[in-house]
Amino acid sequence: MRAVEYTRHGEAAQVLALRERPHRPVPGVGEILVRVLVRPVHRGDLLAVESPPDPPGSPRPPAQPEQPVQPEQPGQPEQPQQPEQPEQRAEARIPGVEGMGVVESVGAGVHAPRPGQRVAFFPVRGTWSDFVVVPAALAVPVPDGVSDETASLMLVNPLTLRMLHRALEDALRGQRGTVVQTAAGSSVGRLISAAAVRHDLRLVNLVRGDSGAHRTRTLYPSQPVVVTRDDDWREQVRRHAGERGVRVVLDSVGGAMTQDLSALLAEGGTLISYGQLGSGTTPLEALPLIARALTVRGVSVLRWPGLAPEERARDVDFALDLARRTPELLEVAASYDLADFRAAVEHARRPAKSGTVLLTTARTAASEQGGAR
Numbered sequence: 001m002r003a004v005e006y007t008r009h010g011e012a013a014q015v016l017a018l019r020e021r022p023h024r025p026v027p028g029v030g031e032i033l034v035r036v037l038v039r040p041v042h043r044g045d046l047l048a049v050e051s052p053p054d055p056p057g058s059p060r061p062p063a064q065p066e067q068p069v070q071p072e073q074p075g076q077p078e079q080p081q082q083p084e085q086p087e088q089r090a091e092a093r094i095p096g097v098e099g100m101g102v103v104e105s106v107g108a109g110v111h112a113p114r115p116g117q118r119v120a121f122f123p124v125r126g127t128w129s130d131f132v133v134v135p136a137a138l139a140v141p142v143p144d145g146v147s148d149e150t151a152s153l154m155l156v157n158p159l160t161l162r163m164l165h166r167a168l169e170d171a172l173r174g175q176r177g178t179v180v181q182t183a184a185g186s187s188v189g190r191l192i193s194a195a196a197v198r199h200d201l202r203l204v205n206l207v208r209g210d211s212g213a214h215r216t217r218t219l220y221p222s223q224p225v226v227v228t229r230d231d232d233w234r235e236q237v238r239r240h241a242g243e244r245g246v247r248v249v250l251d252s253v254g255g256a257m258t259q260d261l262s263a264l265l266a267e268g269g270t271l272i273s274y275g276q277l278g279s280g281t282t283p284l285e286a287l288p289l290i291a292r293a294l295t296v297r298g299v300s301v302l303r304w305p306g307l308a309p310e311e312r313a314r315d316v317d318f319a320l321d322l323a324r325r326t327p328e329l330l331e332v333a334a335s336y337d338l339a340d341f342r343a344a345v346e347h348a349r350r351p352a353k354s355g356t357v358l359l360t361t362a363r364t365a366a367s368e369q370g371g372a373r
Contacts, residue, residue: 002361003129004311004341005092012049012345016095018338025133027107030258034119034134038070038152038335039099039127041348041357043277049095064292096127098150100142102363117273118142122155123302128338130361138305141273146323153187153330153356160301161191164274167299168248171270177247180204180237180264182257183277184225185212187331187356192250193220194329206233226256234302235263248272256280265294274299331355337362 001021008015027033048269100120100311103113113119119139126132142151168179177198183189183207196203197220205225207213224240226233251258252275259282262271273296287292299347304312322329333355336344341359348357 001130002338003094003126004338005094006049007092009050012046012095013342015049016345017320019092019339021129024104024131025296027105027110027133029108030110030136032110032113032119032136032139033104033106033132034099034101034121034132034139035104035361035363036099036101036127036130036132037360037361038148039096039364040103040153040156041344041359042098042156043275043348045095045128046345046348047276059157084220088370094126096128096129097125098122098156099124099127099132099153100148101132103139104131106136108263112136113139113141116149118148120151120155122159123305128341128359130338140320143320143324146327148289149332149335149358150323150327150330152358153332154319154323155316156301157188157191157330157356158322159304159315160188161195161276162315162318163299163301163304164188164192164250164272165195167272167297168250171248171272171295171297175247176202177244177266178202178204178241180206180246180247180261181250181251181260182206183208183230183275184216184251186277188252188274189216190219190331191329193223194326195222204237204246206237208351217353224336234260234264237247241266245269250274252276255280256282258282259286259327262289262294262296265292267292268294270297271293272297272299274301333357335360 001024001263003019003021004016005019006015018326020040025033025334048209049105100118103115103119104115105115118141124132124134124138179201181189181192181203185207186194193203193205193216203223205216205223206228207225208228213227216225226236230236247263247269249261251261251270251271252371253272254273255278257278265271271294279327287296289296318333331354333353334347335358338359338361344357344359347353
């Protein structure tokens, strides 16, 4: 069984390696074994490889049996490290939390899905491998007519959209107002723009460069687009927002840009942060939270499993409907074999990329890789 692994944090292309594992994992009670065919390269996957572990209390996907998670010890002093060396890990870890594949076998107590059935899954740690154990409750059957590529993308980003939509409704409190989104050319950004058209939301799109601006204007001509490389981009946003100003910012960039975004908000406005694409930092004290009664709120799709079952079911129905009706919104930038993960990582980092990069395993190759038990 092939798996992309890392034993220390650092630059993904340097610390990741393709390994052969002699045995496939075995599903336990309530679990299924999935032969993974397609898995996306999300920015969050790369951040998990490159960044130190999240602080205690941060949302994390379930650990896999063959990749045990060593518990954090709050207050325990860090072990000394060599200067400039990324953090070392005792256990090999496999990136990825989303994917699709075919059910290979099922554990005790599982009546559905059945072997041979296509399923998508999230959040499941370790999807950058040929096989992964998935809790049966997290496996979503893929409808006929939905391609493997679309199925691999139909959970994380659509579910993120649903969580952002609820946070946005809370922030607007039933009032109309201008909403600004950063990284409008990203995969989630395109979903937000499409949703804004459906819901008649006043949206201003921020993009980094001219190519992204052209693409966004072509797709959503009714929505203003502002290039943040322009010296007067802040003034452009204010003109588009009008006298009432910006009510909400949906931000996946963060970093040094946070201060500029907070300055754009009208009094009582809300900044909703759901990503860390940017560089630099902004101290909390630098934001006019008290003087202008601003709210900063975080949204993470890794908290989605903690929602009420009824809400999760509605979200999955939404994702399935989107995959069936508008698969073009789940755009694929390029596909690479799992063994070509370094090329896939490089492509995923390209600023002008449109869509999501996928790592694939041929059906025959997956079967052959799984032959050794």
